[in-house]
Amino acid sequence: MxxxxxxxxxxxxxxxxxxxxxxxxxxxxxxxxxxxxxxxxxxxxxxxxxxxxxxxxxxxxxxxxxxxxxxxxxxxxxxxxxxxxxxxxxxxxxxxxxxxxxxxxxxxxxxxxxxxxxxxxxxxxxxxxxxxxxxxxxxxxLATPQILADDSAPVFPTLLGKDDTTWHFNSEQDHLNLMDTVAGQASHRIWLYDRLLDHEIYDRERLRDIFSEMARRHRICEIRLLVHDDKPLVQRRHQLIQLMKRLPSKIELRLVNTDYPGEEQAFLIADREGIAYRHRFDSLEGWARFADPGRVKLQAEAFQRMWETARPSLELRELPL
Known part of the structure; x- marks a missing residue:
């Protein structure tokens, strides 16, 4: 009725x-x-x-x-x-x-x-x-428009560990909503890989709060940021970097070693279930999955290989609070 x-x-x-x-x-x-x-x-x-x-x-x-x-x-x-x-x-x-x-x-x-x-x-x-x-x-x-727009949305849409469908995005707002929804449900691990921490994508209050909440709620957790270029970080007070300065034991940033080949796609993984993935660094097209442990395992292995050969950021050391 x-x-x-x-x-x-x-x-x-x-x-x-x-x-x-x-x-x-x-x-x-x-x-x-x-x-x-x-x-x-x-x-x-x-x-x-x-x-x-x-x-x-x-x-x-x-x-x-x-x-x-x-x-x-x-x-x-x-x-x-x-x-x-x-x-x-x-x-x-x-x-x-x-x-x-x-x-x-x-x-x-x-x-x-x-x-x-x-x-x-x-x-x-x-x-x-x-x-x-x-x-x-x-x-x-965090993704109300996407959920309401999808007539075929599953039971438990966008729920980490329960929704095994693929959510496609091709606009900035859809990308941010789905990426934040992935990150917002992590309990022990967020690994983020991109060419740089673009201000439009990452220098945002909502994402900063998600990272901060995770660090406060979970005693054992880690947030790893892996980028190719850290120079834009000194241009203004990037919110994630300011948070990292306050929570150095929970958040770490490294630079990809150019002597080793890196991935060409940006992604964020949450725990062992969720992933938000962009097809290219310069593209807003991609997808998010909330219960895909197989794909997350593959991307985590690629991330770990790059992380082990990466180096600390010299620019970050000079960045004032």
Whole structure:
């Protein structure tokens, strides 16, 4: 059954939005009322899903931010209407509305609901924490436009270790979204190989934050950056290099030894499952795979051969913080 989904400001929202949240979160789940109702409601877009006879059954809200980040929250389906696909309809609708506004979407998921959000491309990006006495995890989606545009997208799209399809890209934004989604799910290894750390591709706040989060969350992990040319790094304060200066035990950069043949394709590998691959250094065409241990093993072996003969960056030593 198809829901009709409508959007409101808090000031104009029908009483059913508050009633559904009261029923699900406060009455059913025991969330204290003072935590359920907050000032964020005033600045959020609120969505309500109704049946063809206009019976309200589901709600959600979208919280804007001053950055390119939107937060989906307060998703609730009345108990008697669960298991009919209404939650997915609501989430997909809000994602569609948000995809043109925000660079990434975040949400706080109750632990039991994580698989539900994974089915639409969200991945876990935190350790478990308590919220109103209920275990939660933070989740994010960095490739919303690509996921929504692919009618044949698999269950668990872009999920590391579960999605074995190939995601093609031929534009800068598609490339960045898919590469960041690969990197954002790594737990112990990110190996990056390119001709240089191009500012348009790598000197970005979102990628810096992904690397920083991995280093903070995982005690044993490594980020290796392997490039041919490090001179552009001194032109301005490259965000990855500044991060490397602060986390020298987690992030290392080396230069390819020109006496040994190197790969002609740029790639990033995450753990032993994920890879984002460009066909040429000067091209934005390529693909990403999230569960391809065979290909990742081959690229990791090629990376390791280049890494073992590579040398430290002299330019980097002179780069001030």
């Amino acid at each position: 198809e829901l009709k989904i409508r959007k409101y400001s808090w000031q104009l929202a029908p009483s059913a939005i508050r009633e559904i949240r009261q029923t699900v979160f406060i009455d059913e789940q025991g969330v204290p009322a003072e935590l359920e109702w907050d000032d964020t409601d005033e600045i959020s877009d609120h969505y309500i899903g109704v049946l063809p006879d206009n019976t309200p059954v589901a709600v959600a809200r979208l919280v804007p931010s001053v950055t390119d980040l939107g937060r989906i929250g307060r998703m609730a389906i009345l108990k008697e209407h669960r298991g009919q696909g209404f939650g997915e309809q609501m989430l997909r609708h809000v994602m569609q509305e948000a995809s043109g506004q925000f660079d990434q979407l975040h949400l706080s998921a109750q632990e039991y609901a994580v698989p539900f959000y994974e089915k639409l491309g969200f991945h876990v990006c935190s350790t478990p924490y308590d919220d109103a006495g209920i275990p939660h995890l933070d989740m994010r989606c």
